[in-house]
Amino acid sequence: MKRGMLTGLLLVLAMTLGACGGGGVKPVAKIGPLEIFDPWARVTLKEGAVYLAIRNTGDADDVLVAASTDVARVEFHTTMMRGGQMVMEPVQSIPVRAGAWAALQPGGLHIMLIDLKRELRPGDRINLELRFEKAGTVSISVPVRALVQGQQEGTSHS
Amino acid sequence: MWRLVLTSIALALSLALVSCGGGEPSSEIIIDGTPLSKRPFLGAMLAEPWPKPDFILTDTSGRPFSFQQETQGYVTFLYFGYTYCPDVCPAHMANIASALRKLPEEVRGQVKVVMVTVDPERDTPERLRQWLDLFSPSFIGLTGTLEEINEAGRRALGARWSPPEKVPLKEGGYSVNHIGFVIAYGKDNLARVIYPFGVSVDMFLHDIRKMLEVPP
Numbered sequence: 001m002k003r004g005m006l007t008g009l010l011l012v013l014a015m016t017l018g019a020c021g022g023g024g025v026k027p028v029a030k031i032g033p034l035e036i037f038d039p040w041a042r043v044t045l046k047e048g049a050v051y052l053a054i055r056n057t058g059d060a061d062d063v064l065v066a067a068s069t070d071v072a073r074v075e076f077h078t079t080m081m082r083g084g085q086m087v088m089e090p091v092q093s094i095p096v097r098a099g100a101w102a103a104l105q106p107g108g109l110h111i112m113l114i115d116l117k118r119e120l121r122p123g124d125r126i127n128l129e130l131r132f133e134k135a136g137t138v139s140i141s142v143p144v145r146a147l148v149q150g151q152q153e154g155t156s157h158s
Numbered sequence: 159m160w161r162l163v164l165t166s167i168a169l170a171l172s173l174a175l176v177s178c179g180g181g182e183p184s185s186e187i188i189i190d191g192t193p194l195s196k197r198p199f200l201g202a203m204l205a206e207p208w209p210k211p212d213f214i215l216t217d218t219s220g221r222p223f224s225f226q227q228e229t230q231g232y233v234t235f236l237y238f239g240y241t242y243c244p245d246v247c248p249a250h251m252a253n254i255a256s257a258l259r260k261l262p263e264e265v266r267g268q269v270k271v272v273m274v275t276v277d278p279e280r281d282t283p284e285r286l287r288q289w290l291d292l293f294s295p296s297f298i299g300l301t302g303t304l305e306e307i308n309e310a311g312r313r314a315l316g317a318r319w320s321p322p323e324k325v326p327l328k329e330g331g332y333s334v335n336h337i338g339f340v341i342a343y344g345k346d347n348l349a350r351v352i353y354p355f356g357v358s359v360d361m362f363l364h365d366i367r368k369m370l371e372v373p374p
Contacts, residue, residue: 042244042248042249042252043248043292044244044248044292045241045285045288045289045292046241046242047242047243047244047331048244049244049245073329075327075328077244077245077333079245079246079355081338081354081355082335083320084318084320084337084338085320085323085335085336085337085338086246086335086336086337086338086355087325087335088244088245088325088333088335090327090328106245106246106249107245107246107249107355107356110244110245112244112245113244114327114329114331115330115331147248147251147252147255147292147293148252148255148256148259148293148294149252149256149259149260149359150256150259150260151259
């Protein structure tokens, strides 16, 4: 119930922000009725996360059942608050309902990158394959974003 | 705790609405009985201030770091996190670092950011340093034995401290469940506000200015 409320609030927030933005955002990939928007990964050393949004423009529900990349192991996780702790829980699959959005974002659902073979630096890109139950498999290129606003892309402190 | 999260989201939402402009202004936004315009801080306000804890852990150069002594006279952010944390820890650290970058050097110099690892097994001092440098070379990383870290946590949070819990991943490795909020101590060594996940860069920026009495 609480999770439902939180998700609801986040969606309202996302829509509010979306409404400000002028609606010029284009999907980076399409597969069947599904559109993938704004994928990004955070700069990191060994474990990381990919975030993105999926829109289902069709009239049948679909499910994101797997993701893979050549740079890391991948699991779907969601972050939540439980008993005062931030807790990450594995998620088997991510539903993308007909006519709706699925949002993977910081502090919620994310594609966890485990045991990365190389550091992810600003300006890097990784290839990610997403497999949907009905729509099939789509490959996307995910940019790695600087962690700190104002940090120059392509520079690193390490 | 849930109220804190919801409050933050409500705040973020109201900020988002405000920044949108357009539309008719509605009545004053009230959060926890206080009008938004009269809230001193945008983080989650504590009913009673928490004192700054006294503990000694090891910093990223391997030297003992006395938290109370070394942060005396600074606005201090204290966070318990870990470098293998893929989601919330880097987001928190990045937001604080982004807020600090928007402030002049002399203001930034009055703020210390300290992360105590909840994963001392993997977070060596070298690794902590390397990871914190992704955000800012000025961020301080502390480690110790798990017992020392739990003791520091208890001193900071009392009964609210919950020891980090390792959760295995499917094919090896683990994540760590841990306290998710950032505590902010003023120059008077009292914390009046904490930051659950979901606090934005602008909210941190607003509160840092308030704590240092820097005009926006």
